[in-house]
Amino acid sequence: MSRRDQLPPLNPTRVFEATGRLLSVTKAADELCVTPAAVSRQVRALEVFLDVKLFNRIHGRLELTPAGARYLADITPLFAALLAATRSVQSSIGNRALLRIRSPATFAVRWLIPRLAGFHQANPTIEVQLSTSSAPLDLKHEDVDAGVQLGDGSWPETHSQQLIANLLVPVTSPSYQRATQLVRSEQLQQEVLLHTMARPDDWALWFEAVGLDTARAYSGMKYETSLLAYQAAIEGHGVAIAQKSLVAKELADGTLVTPIPFELDCGKHTYYFVWSTRRPQPPALSAFCAWLLNVDW
Known part of the structure; x- marks a missing residue:
């Protein structure tokens, strides 16, 4: 099997995701509870596997290369989905509710994921399963409870809640x-x-x-x-x-x-949280909507 057909080593990929998201070896080391030297070794191992340079250090600052930026954009939603899948399995044991949400990758990475920890802290019995796609939401046929959509907030048979100013x-x-x-x-x-x-x-x-x-x-x-x-x-x-x-x-x-x-x-053309008017609103979705009203923009 050629290397192109192999999955990347998971631990170095996880370390790269944290380092790329934080743009700091030290902060990534703190988050992962390892040493900065260990972070550097794992990132280098991934670069060797991919045969691509992922970071540059310019004037003492860590910056992603174009290839590193693309790779980070692609794998961040995958790690979010892996975490959601793990929590979904765990939620099958005990009295936990599952809330399935889809979002464009940009909004998920830059706005939603950094704030989700606050929702989990306030609602420990609700597990959020987050997926990403740029396609328009289809709440009639998709296996999701709600989602984030870019537009003017006016879609048939939906409620919508503005998330950020445009x-x-x-x-x-x-x-x-x-x-x-x-x-x-x-x-x-x-x-x-x-x-x-x-x-x-x-x-x-x-x-x-x-x-x-x-x-x-x-x-x-x-x-x-x-x-x-x-x-x-x-x-x-x-x-x-x-x-x-x-x-x-x-x-x-x-x-x-x-x-x-x-x-x-630019007015109303921005990101909205959207859910169906044709379905009963479960308590987990009501809790998420309430949290969105109070979250810091």
Whole structure:
């Protein structure tokens, strides 16, 4: 069997996921209860297996390579699903409720997963099984109780609850801003723009709002998901247009900066939590909706 047909070693992959998510060997070591040296060895073992470099260290900071960013985006939902499957099996023993939720990967990785620990702490008898997909929700036929959907919140036979505001801001790495001296909106017409194919008009909307010619707003690099576009911005490949709530952590810790601090409120087109009006609402789903109303955006 060729290496391409083999699963990667699980422990090094788990260590890489933690290191890539935290962008810190020390923090990953603390989370996994091992030494930083052990983290470095496991990451190196995975790089040898994949024959791909996953990280660069630039000015003392750990950054994902493009290949590392893609791999992290792909495996993060898998680890979430593995955890959910484990909890689902465990919940079959004892009096626990199972709540099945589907979400786009970008929202799951950047907003939902970091906050789910708070729900589990408040609701220890409810197990959340999280899956990811960019396809529209089909609550009539899918084996899920509810999900997260991008749109205007108006879908037939559903309840919807807005999750984040649709505030668009340009973001890039500090190193890219320093190199380009980017401080004025008109400079963006000469910069590399990073786009999300699921939201192709975001840059054009922002350009129009600041009085720039929108013809240039569609050029640049295009990525399948916002998750990849944001990672490309972190790596210094250009300037992404981001939903502010989904990059709040990076803006707070300085991994990303807003070179032009104009925020465009695009109204209702954002992420919503959606569930069916045609089914009884189980207590676990009611508890999750109530938690969402109070969770920090």
